[in-house]
Amino acid sequence: MQPGFRFALPQASRRDVLRAAAATGLIVGFQLPGRGAKLAVAAPADGVFRPNAFVRIAPDNSVTVLIKHLEMGQGTYTGLSTLVAEELDADWAQMRAEHAPADPLLYNNLMWGPAQGTGGSSSVANSFEQLRKAGAAARAMLVQAAAEKWGVPAAQVGVSKGIVSAGDRKATFGELAEAAATVTPPKDPPLKDPKSFTLVGQRLPRLDSVEKTTGKAVFAMDFTLPGALVAVVERPPVFGAKVKAFDATEAKKVPGVVDVVQIPRGVAVLATGFWAAKRGREALDVTWDQSGAEVRDSGTLLEIYRALGKTPGLPAWKDGDADGALAGAAKVVRAEYDFPYLAHTPMEPLNCVAKLAPDGSVDIWAGDQFQTGDQGNAAKLLGIKPDQVRIHTLYAGGSFGRRANPESDYIVEAVSIAKAIGGKAPVKLIWTREDDVTGGRYRPMYHHVMAAGLDAQGKLVAWKHRIVGQSILIGTPFEGMMVKGGIDATSVEGAANLPYAVPNVLVDVHNAQVGVPVLWWRSVGSTHNGFATEVFIDELAHAAGKDPYAFRRELLAKHPRHLAVLDLAAEKAGWGKPLPAGRARGIAVHESFNSVVAQVAEVSMQGGRLRVERVVCAVDCGLAVNPDVVRAQMEGGIGFGLGAALGEAITLAQGRVEQSNFHDYTPLRIDRMPDVEVHIVPSANPPTGVGEPGVPPIAPAVSNALFSLTGKRVRSLPFATQGVEV
Amino acid sequence: MAISLVLNGRTVTLDVDPEMPLLWAIREAAGLTGTKFGCGQAQCGACTVHIEGAPVRSCSVPVSEAANRAVTTIEGVQGKVAQAVQAAWQKLDVVQCGYCQSGQIMSAVALLTSTPKPSDEDIDGAMQGNLCRCATYHRIRAAIHTAAKTLEA
Ligand code: FES
Ligand code: FES
Numbered sequence: 001m002q003p004g005f006r007f008a009l010p011q012a013s014r015r016d017v018l019r020a021a022a023a024t025g026l027i028v029g030f031q032l033p034g035r036g037a038k039l040a041v042a043a044p045a046d047g048v049f050r051p052n053a054f055v056r057i058a059p060d061n062s063v064t065v066l067i068k069h070l071e072m073g074q075g076t077y078t079g080l081s082t083l084v085a086e087e088l089d090a091d092w093a094q095m096r097a098e099h100a101p102a103d104p105l106l107y108n109n110l111m112w113g114p115a116q117g118t119g120g121s122s123s124v125a126n127s128f129e130q131l132r133k134a135g136a137a138a139r140a141m142l143v144q145a146a147a148e149k150w151g152v153p154a155a156q157v158g159v160s161k162g163i164v165s166a167g168d169r170k171a172t173f174g175e176l177a178e179a180a181a182t183v184t185p186p187k188d189p190p191l192k193d194p195k196s197f198t199l200v201g202q203r204l205p206r207l208d209s210v211e212k213t214t215g216k217a218v219f220a221m222d223f224t225l226p227g228a229l230v231a232v233v234e235r236p237p238v239f240g241a242k243v244k245a246f247d248a249t250e251a252k253k254v255p256g257v258v259d260v261v262q263i264p265r266g267v268a269v270l271a272t273g274f275w276a277a278k279r280g281r282e283a284l285d286v287t288w289d290q291s292g293a294e295v296r297d298s299g300t301l302l303e304i305y306r307a308l309g310k311t312p313g314l315p316a317w318k319d320g321d322a323d324g325a326l327a328g329a330a331k332v333v334r335a336e337y338d339f340p341y342l343a344h345t346p347m348e349p350l351n352c353v354a355k356l357a358p359d360g361s362v363d364i365w366a367g368d369q370f371q372t373g374d375q376g377n378a379a380k381l382l383g384i385k386p387d388q389v390r391i392h393t394l395y396a397g398g399s400f401g402r403r404a405n406p407e408s409d410y411i412v413e414a415v416s417i418a419k420a421i422g423g424k425a426p427v428k429l430i431w432t433r434e435d436d437v438t439g440g441r442y443r444p445m446y447h448h449v450m451a452a453g454l455d456a457q458g459k460l461v462a463w464k465h466r467i468v469g470q471s472i473l474i475g476t477p478f479e480g481m482m483v484k485g486g487i488d489a490t491s492v493e494g495a496a497n498l499p500y501a502v503p504n505v506l507v508d509v510h511n512a513q514v515g516v517p518v519l520w521w522r523s524v525g526s527t528h529n530g531f532a533t534e535v536f537i538d539e540l541a542h543a544a545g546k547d548p549y550a551f552r553r554e555l556l557a558k559h560p561r562h563l564a565v566l567d568l569a570a571e572k573a574g575w576g577k578p579l580p581a582g583r584a585r586g587i588a589v590h591e592s593f594n595s596v597v598a599q600v601a602e603v604s605m606q607g608g609r610l611r612v613e614r615v616v617c618a619v620d621c622g623l624a625v626n627p628d629v630v631r632a633q634m635e636g637g638i639g640f641g642l643g644a645a646l647g648e649a650i651t652l653a654q655g656r657v658e659q660s661n662f663h664d665y666t667p668l669r670i671d672r673m674p675d676v677e678v679h680i681v682p683s684a685n686p687p688t689g690v691g692e693p694g695v696p697p698i699a700p701a702v703s704n705a706l707f708s709l710t711g712k713r714v715r716s717l718p719f720a721t722q723g724v725e726v
Numbered sequence: 727m728a729i730s731l732v733l734n735g736r737t738v739t740l741d742v743d744p745e746m747p748l749l750w751a752i753r754e755a756a757g758l759t760g761t762k763f764g765c766g767q768a769q770c771g772a773c774t775v776h777i778e779g780a781p782v783r784s785c786s787v788p789v790s791e792a793a794n795r796a797v798t799t800i801e802g803v804q805g806k807v808a809q810a811v812q813a814a815w816q817k818l819d820v821v822q823c824g825y826c827q828s829g830q831i832m833s834a835v836a837l838l839t840s841t842p843k844p845s846d847e848d849i850d851g852a853m854q855g856n857l858c859r860c861a862t863y864h865r866i867r868a869a870i871h872t873a874a875k876t877l878e879a
Binding site for chain 2: 071072073074075205206208209210211212213214215216217218219221222230255256273274275276345346347348349395396397398400430432433628632635636637638639640642643661662663667668669670671673675676
C-alpha cells in the first residue's frame, strides 16, 4: 500500500480537535468535582436550556440539535440528532433539528481542522463522539437538576424516552429545562456502551420528511427579504473570457428591471422578480474578450490526454518492478478508459441571498456547504473580517459537491452584486438550469491507461495504471494539504490504494492543463478510478479464465472488509445461480471514504436497450447510525452513478459547452431505476461515510454485467456514446 | 396586468406580466414557495401543479392561461388521495434533499386519481417527467403502491 494518501480531506490534528471541544464547553468548564455544584449563572430569560453549542431544550419539551453540517438530502439532520437523542435518552418524537450558524471553532468539521463544511462523507463520522458527548452532557445536567429539585442523589435519577424520574417522581425535559440551565456542565460526561444503544441502529423517521412532503421546507431558493432584488448573471460563453463591453439599454427597458451592473464574473441584471431579470438578461448585449479563454473541443483534449498517456507520469504508488514483471508475464492485458466531464446539476439551481449591513458586515442565506471558506472569500471581497460574514444555512436541494468550492463562486457573485449596487437592496441571485449546466466546475475529464500481467497459472503479477486529467486541488487553498509532489490525492484515490494483492505496481498521474473549472463530484476520484480498476480486474479475471467473483476473492485475502461485502452481495444476488435467459450479472467492489461497498448488477437487453433490472448492494460503513438512511444513500448513490454511466456527459465545441438543460444532460429517470436491495454488514466499528460510497461500484458492475451478457466490453463512459442503446 | 386565479380554493388577483410563467406568479407574486423551479423548460417536473385537477408544468404555462381557473399547489392539495400519498411518502421516508418532492407528490396524486391501481409501467409513464437528482425513485415507486393500497382499503 502506498504511503501518504488518505481519502478525502486530512484528519484534524489532536490540537484542532481539542480546540473545538474546548469551544463547545465539553472539556473546559468550571466543574467542581463530583457534585455538579451550581455556577453563578442565572436562569435564561426564555427558559431555554443550552447545555452546549449543539443542544437546546425548551420549556415546550422540544430538543433542538444545532446541525453543523449542511442537510442536502444525505440525512445529516436525522443522523446527528440520533446521536444526541441516544445519549440524552430522549424520545424521538421530541427531537428537532436546525442548521447551526457559521463558526469555524464551534462548528468545524473535526476531520478538517478549524473549518466548517460538509463533504467527504464525513458528517456522522467526524461528529460521532462530539454529538454523543453533547447529548450526554445535557442528560447529566437534567439529572442533576432533577436530583436537586427532588432532594435525592443524582445516582437515583434515571432517564428514559424523554422522561426523567426517581421513584414515583417524574418530569419532562421541558419541565426541568430552566433549572438545568443553572447546572455546571460536566467535565467529561460518560458515554453509553454501544451495546446499550436504543436509538442508534434503529429505523427512525427522518426529521425532515413531513416538511419536505408538504411544501413547507424552506430551501435557500425559497428565502427572500423585503425589497430584495432578484439577480441573474450573464456569464462568459467560454471559460476564461472577460467582459469587454456591454450595452444595457434594451435590458433596462424591460418592465421590472431595476439595474444592470458589471461584476468580476460577468454582467448582472437586477429586477423585482426572476422573470423580469431573465427577460432583461435576454435583452442584454455583452461583448466578450476571449483572449486567454479555453476554446478547445473536448475531442481535442482527449487526443492530448491520449498522447500524454503514452509517456510516464508522476508516480503516486510504486511497488516492486511493474515494467520488469510485465515483460516477464505469460499474458499481458492492456486497456484504455475515457471519462467525460460531468455536471452536478443539483435539483435546486444555485442561489444565494446577500444583504450588506450599514456597518460593512454582510448576511448570507444559502444552502451553504463550506461556511468557513465562504466566509473567507466574502470577507476578502468586502475587505472585512470573516466573522463579519454571517452565514445562515438553509436546506439545499442537493449538491453532490457543487455548493462547496474553493472560490465560493455563487456566494461571491451574490456579494459582488450587492456591493456593486452599493448595498441599496438585498440581492437574491438565481442561476437558471442553463447557467448551471454550462457554468463549469465539473468532474474532470480523464483518460486511463492500464496494463497488467498474469503468470502461467493466471496469477496477477504486474499492474500499471496511468491517470491523465486535470487536478481538482492544484491552485486552490487545499493544495498545501492534499497535493504532495504534484500528486493530487483526489486524482488517485481509489487507484493508489488498490486492494488487490499484486507484487509489482505502478500508478502514475499526468496533471493536464485545461481552462475548464473542475470540482469534486459525489465520490470524487473514485468516480473514475473505481470504474477503471473494477472493469480492468474483470477483464483480467476473464483473461485468467476465472470467475470474476472468485478471482477478486483470491486477491483480497488481506482485506476482510472487502471480502465481507463481496461475499454478502454475491450471496444475496445468487451469484453463480442460473438466471432467466437474456439476463446476466456483473460484480464490483470499491472502498471510498473509509466504507466498502460491493454491488452485483443484473442486466438485460430489452428491445435493443440496456436495462439494469436489479442491483444487490452490500455496505460496510462501520456502525450504521440510521440504517434506513444508509439504505437510502445506497439507493440514491446507485441511481446517481447509473444515470451518469448511462448518459451524462458535458462536451465542448470550441470551448462552448454543448449541453444546456435536462433534455441533453440526462440524469436517471424513474423508468431506468433498477430494483435495489441493500444489505448492511453488522459492525461495531465507528461510523464511516455513506453519502458517496454507493456511487463508484455501479458503473463497473453494469459494464461487467453487459460483458457477461453480450461479450461487449464498455470501457468508456457514458454507455450511450459507446454504441449501447440506453 | 391583474390576473385572477383560484389558488388553493381562494381567489387571488395578481398584478403580473401575463406572459410570466405560472410558476413565478405562484412563487413570487402569491408567495407560495412549495412549488419549485428546477429547469424552466418542462424537463424536470419540480414545478408541477394541478390546473382543474390536471398536472401541468407551471414553469411552461403563462399565468394568463390559468386565469379564472382552479390552481392547486402542494400547499393546498387535499383529499383522500393526497393524504394517502403524503402518508406513504412519510412512512417510507422517500425524501432526501426534498427539492423535487412537491412535484413528485403532485404528479403521484394526479396519477392515483386517474389510475387508482397503477402498474409499474403506469408509474414509469406518469412519473417520468419528474426528475429526482437524489434518485429516490425506488421509494417513489414503493410509496405509490403503498398509497394505492391505502386507497383500496
Ligand atoms: S421547472 Fe418546470 S419542469 Fe422543471
Ligand atoms: S429528493 Fe432530492 S431531487 Fe428528489
